[in-house]
Each structure stands twice: as structure tokens, then as C-alpha cells.
Amino acid sequence: MSGRPRPVAALVAANLRRLTRDRVGLFFMVIMPFVSIAFVGMALGGGTAGSDRLPVGVVAEGAEGSDPVTTAVLAELRRHPDLTVIPMDDAADLRSGVREGSLAAGLVVPSGSTRLELVMTGTNGSGMAARGAVDVSVSRVAAVLEATRAATVAGATETEAAEYVRQAQAEAGRVSVNDSATTGGDPRGFAYTAPANLLLFTFINSMAVAAALVESRRLGMLQRALTAPVRQRSVLFGEAVSRFLVAAAQAVLIMVVSSLAFGVSWGDPLAVAVVVGVFSLVATGAAILVGTLLRSPDQAPAIGPPLGVVLGMLGGCLWPREASGEVINAIGHAFPHAWGMDALLTLTRPGTGLGAVLTEVAVLAGMAVLLLGGSLILFDRRTRVT
Amino acid sequence: MTATLACEGLRKRYGDVTAVEDVGFSIAPGQAYGLLGPNGAGKTTTISMLVGLLRPDAGTVLVGGTDLAADPRRAKARIGYVPQEIALYPELTGRENLRFFGRLFGLARRGLAGRIEEVLDLIGLSDRADGRLDTYSGGMRRRINIGAALLHRPDVLILDEPTVGVDPQSRKAILDGLELLVGDGMSLLYTSHYMEEVERVCDRVAIIDHGRIIAEGTRRELIAMVGSADKIELVLDGDVEAAYAKLRTVEGVIEAARTGAESVRLIAEGGRYLLPALISAVEGSATVTATQVIEPDLEATFLHLTGTSLRD
Numbered sequence A: 001m002s003g004r005p006r007p008v009a010a011l012v013a014a015n016l017r018r019l020t021r022d023r024v025g026l027f028f029m030v031i032m033p034f035v036s037i038a039f040v041g042m043a044l045g046g047g048t049a050g051s052d053r054l055p056v057g058v059v060a061e062g063a064e065g066s067d068p069v070t071t072a073v074l075a076e077l078r079r080h081p082d083l084t085v086i087p088m089d090d091a092a093d094l095r096s097g098v099r100e101g102s103l104a105a106g107l108v109v110p111s112g113s114t115r116l117e118l119v120m121t122g123t124n125g126s127g128m129a130a131r132g133a134v135d136v137s138v139s140r141v142a143a144v145l146e147a148t149r150a151a152t153v154a155g156a157t158e159t160e161a162a163e164y165v166r167q168a169q170a171e172a173g174r175v176s177v178n179d180s181a182t183t184g185g186d187p188r189g190f191a192y193t194a195p196a197n198l199l200l201f202t203f204i205n206s207m208a209v210a211a212a213l214v215e216s217r218r219l220g221m222l223q224r225a226l227t228a229p230v231r232q233r234s235v236l237f238g239e240a241v242s243r244f245l246v247a248a249a250q251a252v253l254i255m256v257v258s259s260l261a262f263g264v265s266w267g268d269p270l271a272v273a274v275v276v277g278v279f280s281l282v283a284t285g286a287a288i289l290v291g292t293l294l295r296s297p298d299q300a301p302a303i304g305p306p307l308g309v310v311l312g313m314l315g316g317c318l319w320p321r322e323a324s325g326e327v328i329n330a331i332g333h334a335f336p337h338a339w340g341m342d343a344l345l346t347l348t349r350p351g352t353g354l355g356a357v358l359t360e361v362a363v364l365a366g367m368a369v370l371l372l373g374g375s376l377i378l379f380d381r382r383t384r385v386t
Numbered sequence B: 001m002t003a004t005l006a007c008e009g010l011r012k013r014y015g016d017v018t019a020v021e022d023v024g025f026s027i028a029p030g031q032a033y034g035l036l037g038p039n040g041a042g043k044t045t046t047i048s049m050l051v052g053l054l055r056p057d058a059g060t061v062l063v064g065g066t067d068l069a070a071d072p073r074r075a076k077a078r079i080g081y082v083p084q085e086i087a088l089y090p091e092l093t094g095r096e097n098l099r100f101f102g103r104l105f106g107l108a109r110r111g112l113a114g115r116i117e118e119v120l121d122l123i124g125l126s127d128r129a130d131g132r133l134d135t136y137s138g139g140m141r142r143r144i145n146i147g148a149a150l151l152h153r154p155d156v157l158i159l160d161e162p163t164v165g166v167d168p169q170s171r172k173a174i175l176d177g178l179e180l181l182v183g184d185g186m187s188l189l190y191t192s193h194y195m196e197e198v199e200r201v202c203d204r205v206a207i208i209d210h211g212r213i214i215a216e217g218t219r220r221e222l223i224a225m226v227g228s229a230d231k232i233e234l235v236l237d238g239d240v241e242a243a244y245a246k247l248r249t250v251e252g253v254i255e256a257a258r259t260g261a262e263s264v265r266l267i268a269e270g271g272r273y274l275l276p277a278l279i280s281a282v283e284g285s286a287t288v289t290a291t292q293v294i295e296p297d298l299e300a301t302f303l304h305l306t307g308t309s310l311r312d
């Protein structure tokens, strides 16, 4: 009849089953994230990866193929993952296209010269993003030209110089993929709103289930559980695992549905799992902290989700970060969402892996340790036998 | 024989408030032990120390010979604790709540469903087991609250005022069930401020007041402490305060207490023969509109020992 006490299994099973009985809570976990991804995603220029690119008009005065600068610039621009190159004949058409907004930016490449002209309006977000991308491409061309010139001056023949530079370029090409992640603009449409809402809802719904923890305390469930032949730390662990599973399930659901229904590609699975995992730990720590500090279960829904919305806003989960000022984005980096966004957006670029997001993962892990550690110590104090 | 549950010298203070002082008793296997005292007497505090939820400032608790402080998990495995407030998940069904406690207490997976069925049968809720707890009546919740403490077949069941706020039918079901369990050999620690329940269920009783045990013994022994005195209830009309003062001085009255705006309770030698003297004593201040003479019981003992009524 008797076996070993299974406090963690008991608490996890009971807490998850309680969650399935909460219709409103389930609605916010299962329906709301996708409503938000779809609506905000469409407002942000909708579509999936293909139409994500920023249209950049190019007027090339020299012929592509014969003029080396023109050829190199066009090739670089076409290689950039965020840009669509639209060849144009007339600089005036280019300017009006940029003014009307049908082009994110324009570039005039004169024949036989390296004095390129960038056309853009004021400071709108996609213009800035396009400018960043164009800058990257152009500076890469400039570096090639500079290197060729340097090699020739150093005494190499033109063919040798071209060979050196091609080698150097191939190396740089590999490195520059990482570079483009930070210098280029954020992706748009669902590619942006899916990770944004993953972070937003994982956090908000963790805060909402904090109510269940307050309720457990108020009902005396935790105290009563401690009269069973179990260690107190097993009870703490069981409560923490329950919250973590909810956060992780929320994240997995959003990833699966968004890739099936919206064609979002998340990037390297291992790296995404690590980022989402540490972020879920942060959300778990925050939930236990709130669940331990609050007295009445009614306070949790009143405080948790609004806090989650504000942090999400600062971290760029509600609207694109390029629409917020630098100050907001800087403040945002005091909280987990901005770091999560940095990491997940970086991972959407082809060729990136865990190595590209080590800083973000380290910061999130630090936050998780602080929040989980702090909240468990506090939780321990409140439930300990005195 | 080793006591199922024994405690000695228990003390708990909160700042200047002494909640429990020098409490000790011993419960033999199969014995039903009552802890009787008014609200605030220290019953819950005592129980909390017995089940390991409060650390005593002084004193020891032995469960089947195991020191609770030294080996809490071994000691706790033998105790079934029913808290005063209902501690169950309202969103879960009765059966799911029992399953939670079954896992918590380490019931083997295979036997769990069958044991839950047995307990549901014992508490008479087999047919309602799959309803959510928040659809249950107060009495049904109380019964699940008790059932949750029975799953692991404890040696001793500790109940903290299990019938508070319960309809008479459920109360009867609970008390009948407890008598069955004791009949089967389980030990019981039953706390209540209802004298009738303690008298009905318990073989042995400790009376607790202001954190101390003031009397302890079998029901018969405790009642004998009051001697042959009877309890007399009087309902008065008029200046009750003045009448009360006069009644206290009547020859044969041992104790007196005000029990309401118009009622007075007396412990008196000679019972019904004293009534004429009592009625004439209050003349001029009040008139006696109703009388009741009750043979000695634990209530009388309590009044005798403390000078106050058990229920205010």
C-alpha cells in the first residue's frame, strides 16, 4: 500500500489540472496570442518572410557587368536578406517613390565613381532600417575596393589582387552574416510579431497563474501539504515546476502554431529552445515572486498582466522597436523582454546559432537566477515552520 | 504499551501572548481523546505543534514513540491531520483532491484508485465524487477534508473543530464515521468547543483554557469534580444585572455566569430544590420567566473550573 511520497508529481498534476478548469485563463493562453500575432503582424506589413524585405530603388548610371562599382554594389544589395532591389532608370522617379513610401530608400550609383547618393525621407523606421542595410552593403564594397587598391600598390598584379580580395571577401562574408544581425533592421510582419507575442504571453500568463499560487497559500494547501511526510523544499520545487511547465507549454504552443499557420521560421531549434527556456525560467521566478508577495488572489490578475504588458512594451513586444525611441529601448534592456527579443530576432537570420546569442542568454540566465533564487528564498520563509 | 501520540511541556508564545503553556497528554492506541476549550484557548496552536506546522518554544511530541522534531517525516507519516479551515482545491473534484493527498502521502500508484473509493464510501460521498468541490455543500467539503487525512491509514487522526459551520445531518454523519473509525482501532484527537460532541465521541478529555490544561480525565472523572452540583438555566425579565448579583449570594450556588442579555447560568448544590429560593431572591429586581435544571455534564465542569461559560 505504501510507496514513496510524490509531492512534486502531486503538485504538478493538481496545478495543471486546476489550470484546465480555468476557461478565461485558457482563452488567454490558447486564443489570444494568435489573435495578437495575426492582427499586429498584418498591421506591420503582414506576410511572411518573402514580403518581409524592404524595397530599395537603385538607379545605376553605369551598366551592371562592366562597371565594377555598380556590379559590386548591386550584388551586395541583392545578397542582403532584408532588401529587395528594384532597378530604376530615373533618379526623379526614385525620389518620388521614396517620398510616397513605396520605396524604403533609394540609391543612385554614378558611373565610374564611388560617390553614391542615398535617398531617404526623414527618420521613419523602415527608412532607417533600409539605410542600415544599404550602409552595410556599400561599406563592404568599399572595403573590397580599398583592399584591391592596397594590394595593387603593394606590387601585386591585378589578377593576384583580385584573388586575395576574393579570399578575404569569402572570409568576411562568413563573419558579416553576424554583423548584419545588429546593423540591419528588425524583420517585419509575423517574423516580428510571433517572437514578440511569445515573450509577451509567456510572461503575462505566468503572472496570471501566480493567482493560483496565492490561492494555494490562502486556502492553506501549502501548509497542509507540509503535514505530509515530505521535505519542504520538495513542495517549493513542485510549485516552481508547475509554473515553469505552464510557461514552457505556452511558448511551445506559440512556436508550433506560428510556424504552421503563419509560416514563421524560428531558426536553430537548440538555440531557440535555450532562449525560450531561460526566458520561461525568468517568467517562473517573476510568477513565484508575485505569488508569494501578494496576499489576495484577486491582486494577481490586477498586478501581474499589466506589469507584463508594460515590460513587453518596453521590450518591443507590442510594436516594433524601431518605432520607439532609443531611450525606451535602452530602458527596455533593464528587463527580460528586450533581451529575449534581441536573441529571438537574431536567431531568425539564417546561419545563426547559440553562439550568436550568448550575451542575451547569459543576461536572461542571470535574471532567472536572481528572480528564482530571490522568490524561492522568500517563498521558503513564508512557508517554513516557525 | 507505546502511546500513539504523546506530548509533554508544550509551550508557544507570540511576543507577550502565551498561546500554549505546559500542555501535555498521552493518547493510547484506539483511544478517542478530546481537547475541549473555548475559542482562543490554544487548541489550534497545540495541534499545529503536534503535526509539525509550528515549532514549540519548549516541549516534545512523540508519535508512536518517534520524536517529531528528530524524525519529522517518519512521525508525520503516522498522523492524519484535518485542519480547522477546509484546505482543498476548489477547482478540482472530490476524487481529484483525494488523489492529490494520496500521492503526497506516497500511496502506491496501483492501490490508489481503490483506496480513494474506500474512503469515499466511508465518508458517504461515492456518488458525488466527480463534482467540483466548489459545487459541494459545506458539510460535503468537511467530509472530503476529513477523507483526505484518512487515505494513508494513519495511526492517529487529529481533527481541529471538524463540525464548525456544518448542517446537523452532516454533523451526525461525521460523528458516526468517527465512531466507526475508533471502533476499528484508530486513535483520535478531537478538539471542539462543543461539549456535546466531545462527550459523545471521546473516552478521555482534557479541558484547556488560556493555553493551559486545567483538568484531565475520563468524562465520569471530570463530571465528578463538580460533585453533585447541577446546572440551572434561568431566563429573567427586569434588571438582570441586579438579579444576577443577588443570585450569586444565594446559599448553595457555587458558580454563576451571565449567558445572555436575559439569561443566567448557575452551578448549584441541590438543583431543583433550590429553585424557590432562587425565584424569591430576584424578587424586586426581576422575575424569572423560564427555568431549566440540567444534570451535571462537562459544561458544568468547565463552568466550575473557570467561572466562565464554554460558549459566549
Ligand SMILES: Nc1ncnc2c1ncn2[C@@H]1O[C@H](COP(=O)(O)OP(=O)(O)O)[C@@H](O)[C@H]1O
Pocket (backbone or CB within 6 Å): B014, B017, B018, B019, B020, B037, B038, B039, B040, B041, B042, B043, B044, B045, B046
Ligand atoms: N500567529 C499568532 N500570533 C499571535 N497570536 C496568536 C497567533 N496564533 C494564535 N494566537 C493567539 O493564541 C491564542 C490561542 O489561539 P488558538 O490556538 O487559535 O485558539 P483556539 O484554536 O483554541 O481557538 C489566542 O489568544 C490567539 O489570539
Ligand SMILES: [Mg+2]
Pocket (backbone or CB within 6 Å): B040, B043, B044, B045, B084, B160, B161
Ligand atoms: Mg482553533
